[in-house]
Amino acid sequence: MSITPPEQKVWYNEPVEKTEVIWVLIALTWALIMFAMMPLWHLKGTQNMSNEAYRIQPDVYQARVDAFVEKYKVGEEGHAKTPVVRPPAGSDVYLLARLWEWYPVLELEKGKSYRLHLSSIDWQHGFSVQPANINLQVHPGIDEVVTITPTDAGDFGIICNEYCGIGHHTMLGKIRVVAGK
Incomplete structure (x- = not known):
């Protein structure tokens, strides 16, 4: 239950605003960059002791x-x-x-x-x-x-x-x- 219910009962069919799509894409891009960096930091980073x-x-x-x-x-x-x-x-x-x-x-x-x-x-x-x-x-x-x-x-x-x-x-x-x- 929310404080202010959505105007439309079927809210998931509503169009998504452009700024919200941009923020989701920025978050997804950052998550993919961090995911790729984890093995790179492990293999090339100097913080890992042999x-x-x-x-x-x-x-x-x-x-x-x-x-x-x-x-x-x-x-x-x-x-x-x-x-x-x-x-x-x-x-x-x-x-x-x-x-x-x-x-x-x-x-x-x-x-x-x-x-x-x-x-x-x-x-x-x-x-x-x-x-x-x-x-x-x-x-x-x-x-x-x-x-x-x-x-x-x-x-x-x-x-x-x-x-x-x-x-x-x-x-x-x-x-x-x-x-x-």
Whole structure:
């Protein structure tokens, strides 16, 4: 029921005004342009990170992270004494998401490439690097591998942007990028 009913009961047989036809054609044209741009942005855009994904058992991933930390640990940070690791350029780098932390702190070299492995051992988490605006989903049982090359030195915060429980707001991590030697 409308507020003001149409003058003619069979309103769909009424002729359409020229301005209305023009607006419908503009909307249709824009929709077709956006539809064509989606695959183009995906294939040619620089916003898409190259990645791989593999199935992995959470306990196997935890063992890889522990071995990685033991091999490349250079210190500790914070009241929780989170290990800081400095892997060599070009190596595989492991970052673990678990309630409610990112483990370990990564120290990477500016301008060097790394294969960053991301996985969770408990729930789904969101990997968001600020202020770089990188956002990925991190799932248990999936080893998400992303090739990264830091372009700016400094500390970059990692936050979980997928609600993961009562301590979600405390799930913070860090990637430190240092200038080349």
